[in-house]
Amino acid sequence: MQNTVSPPPADQQKLPERSGIAHAVALVRSVIYSVVATLFFIVMSILFAWVMLFPARRTRLLLQVWTQGDMLLLRIICGQKIAVLGLDNLPDGPALIASKHQAAWETLALVPMLPRGVVILKKELLSIPLYGWYARYYGMIPVDRGAGTAALKQLAVDAKAAVAKGFQIVIFPEGTRRPVGAPPAYKPGAVFLYDQLRVPMVPVALNSGVLWPHKQIVRYPGTITVSFLPPIPPGLPRAEIKARMEVAIERETDRLVAEALAGPR
Incomplete structure (x- = not known):
């Protein structure tokens, strides 16, 4: 029977104190994972640099191999597994994917789930050698978070160009990682893009922050769950889409976090 008890709100969900041998x-x-994953990325980046001689649409398999390889390393070394809910909620065509952001995990894990996805990321990441080159090559969309309304206008231009090519745009509506237990802090970017792009929005909830705590290097073993929620149709007023997006993401995230904190049954 499905549990009908509402999960505690985010500000009442606290990570357990972890110490001792298990920690x-x-x-x-x-630490081993971080070293191996970094080496894996460097080797892959150098060995396959030649792909940038060709159109990115023909070489996206490399992006899938890298991200899936990283997730495999995470599972083997750290014991972190993945459970995915609601993949059938993803439209076949362009869409705006609005995801909760608790850890760096989702910036990689969402990529193999969205073969036609491009991620909105902060502009500074494009300056990182190798990573920035590939991010630019595969059409990831940079945003200058210090440029105010000018950044939103450029974001709309870049996102419309990507949607015209059939891509699905991944945005983290809070703009940065939020730890488990922190109150929601949604920025206007996701609602602005929804209004500009006129495509369905798919809210995404997850509980990665339970096993990959905010601003910590440690990754705990367990299962991270990501949930793709029913799409919200285009064309709704801004106030309505904002409310529906936030309620959908936060309610499901609270549920997933509560399940993760309760542990396996």
Whole structure:
């Protein structure tokens, strides 16, 4: 029978205190993962640099291989598994994917789930050698968070160009990672893009912050769940889409976090 008890709101959900041998083992495994994953990316980037001689649409398989490989390393070394709910809620065509953001995990994990996805990321990331080159090559959309309304206008131009090519735009509506238990802090970008793009919005909830705590290197073993929620049709007023997006993401995120904190049954 489905549990009908409402989960506690985000500001009442606290991560457990972790210490002792289990924490130490997880920390060591996390450091090993960070080293191996970095080496894996560097080797892949150098070996396959030649793909940038060709149109990116023909080489997106490389992006899938890298991100899936990174998730495999995370599972083998750190014991982090993935559960995906609601993939059938994804439209076949262009869409705006509005995801909760609790950890760096989703910036990689969402990529193989969205073969035609491009991620909106902060402009500074494009300056990182190798990573920035590939991000630009694969059409990831940079945003200058310090440029105010000018940044939103340029974001709309870039997103419309991507949608015209059939891509699905991934945005983190809060703009940055929010730890478990922090109150929601949604920025206007997602609602602005929804209004400009006139495509369905798919809210995404997750609980990555339980196993990959905010501003910590440690990754704890367990299962991270990501949930693609029913799409919201285009054309709604801004106030309505804002309310529907936030309620959908926060309610499902609260549920997923509560389940993760309760542990396996």
